[in-house]
Amino acid sequence: MLTSTVSAGCSRKLRLVPVFLPLQRCYATTSAASKKAKKKPPPSPTPAPKPSTSKTSLRNRMLLAASKNYQAVNRRPPEPEAKEDMNEEEQLKHVEALTEQQRWLESQGREVLGVQMPMLDLMVPYAAGVRNYSEYGSIRALYRQWLQNRINDGKNAFSMRHIAVSDAFPGVAINRQMGWLESFTTYSRRAFQAQSLKANAWVAPMRQEFLDRYIKLNKAIVLKEPLNELAMRPFIDEFSAIVRQRALDNTYFWNFHREVSPTRILSLRAVDGDFGKEMPATGSRIAIQALVRFDTEQSVEIYDRHGKALHEVGPAEEQQQSGRGGKTLHRVAAVPKRVTEYLVLDRAMYLVGSRWRFRARIEALPGRTVAI
Numbered sequence: 001m002l003t004s005t006v007s008a009g010c011s012r013k014l015r016l017v018p019v020f021l022p023l024q025r026c027y028a029t030t031s032a033a034s035k036k037a038k039k040k041p042p043p044s045p046t047p048a049p050k051p052s053t054s055k056t057s058l059r060n061r062m063l064l065a066a067s068k069n070y071q072a073v074n075r076r077p078p079e080p081e082a083k084e085d086m087n088e089e090e091q092l093k094h095v096e097a098l099t100e101q102q103r104w105l106e107s108q109g110r111e112v113l114g115v116q117m118p119m120l121d122l123m124v125p126y127a128a129g130v131r132n133y134s135e136y137g138s139i140r141a142l143y144r145q146w147l148q149n150r151i152n153d154g155k156n157a158f159s160m161r162h163i164a165v166s167d168a169f170p171g172v173a174i175n176r177q178m179g180w181l182e183s184f185t186t187y188s189r190r191a192f193q194a195q196s197l198k199a200n201a202w203v204a205p206m207r208q209e210f211l212d213r214y215i216k217l218n219k220a221i222v223l224k225e226p227l228n229e230l231a232m233r234p235f236i237d238e239f240s241a242i243v244r245q246r247a248l249d250n251t252y253f254w255n256f257h258r259e260v261s262p263t264r265i266l267s268l269r270a271v272d273g274d275f276g277k278e279m280p281a282t283g284s285r286i287a288i289q290a291l292v293r294f295d296t297e298q299s300v301e302i303y304d305r306h307g308k309a310l311h312e313v314g315p316a317e318e319q320q321q322s323g324r325g326g327k328t329l330h331r332v333a334a335v336p337k338r339v340t341e342y343l344v345l346d347r348a349m350y351l352v353g354s355r356w357r358f359r360a361r362i363e364a365l366p367g368r369t370v371a372i
Contacts, residue, residue: 120269156194159270267291274350299334
């Protein structure tokens with residue numbers, strides 16, 4: 001049977017058709033209700049509310065826009081200043097102006113920290129032999145240290161030659177007419193003696209001056225004297241912090257006993273520091289930095305305001321020494337102790353009246369043997 005949705009006209013045709021004829025196909029048609037549902041128009045979109053034209057709404061929108069604009073401006077990164085590249089002539093003029101300003105300030109007894117030379121690549125050489133294998137743990141690390149030591153030796157030699165040609169070694173005369181290669185080959189043996197302890201080595205006067213400055217520095221620290229002539233600002237701040245921690249009522253004495261091992265230069269660097277058209281009055285344009293090993297025996301005596309010794313007393317006889325305010329202290333020798341330090345000294349040879357000054361302290365790596 002056909003479904004109820006078949007139309008009446010189609011049913012009559014089925015009855016009139018003979019039996020021997022094929023039946024005519026009839027298809028079900030959709031109901032009127034479904035047609036009405038399909039023909040139903042879609043709902044019209046709701047109209048957007050019209051913006052209010054009142055003065056209050058307009059003012060709020062303007063304030064909101066201004067606030068967003070202000071936030072966007074504040075979040076925007078500052079534009080970099082346009083810098084014009086200086087040509088070679090302008091760079092030379094700029095360097096000459098800085099050099100002239102530095103010379104004028106130095107003549108007035110003032111220091112120019114802004115043109116101070118940065119720390120160079122000074123390094124502590126460590127023993128890298130077969131016996132030191134346990135300190136590195138691998139052949140690769142041992143070889144790296146051995147290679148670093150050879151690089152340091154080469155830089156020391158080039159710096160030695162540079163200092164000698166600039167007449168910065170006392171009592172060393174070098175023929176300036178020699179070429180770079182000729183002078184290096186002529187004085188190659190001397191140039192590789194930066195770490196030498198011989199009395200006739202080029203660095204012998206420098207090593208003695210380093211020790212003298214080291215003794216003066218320690219005495220000045222204990223006596224709270226100005227350190228500007230002996231040290232540079234980063235190093236001065238380090239010792240000033242130590243001095244501030246001491247008790248004000250105590251009296252200190254520093255004593256130098258002896259050198260456990262001779263003062264030795266471990267690393268030496270010399271570079272040009274003056275680029276003016278005219279040669280400086282000192283006759284040299286270079287600046288030198290040296291990493292020096294001080295291995296000394298020293299002691300510090302500490303007394304309170306009543307003259308009582310606060311230090312460890314050594315087996316020595318008492319001494320009398322004038323203390324603060326004309327008072328007389330019965331000094332008792334302190335037990336000397338060994339002190340090993342690795343200090344960096346700096347000197348600008350192009351400045352009139354320049355002296356060696358301590359610049360920094362370098363700590364040796366724990367578990368490594370310093371090559372001396």
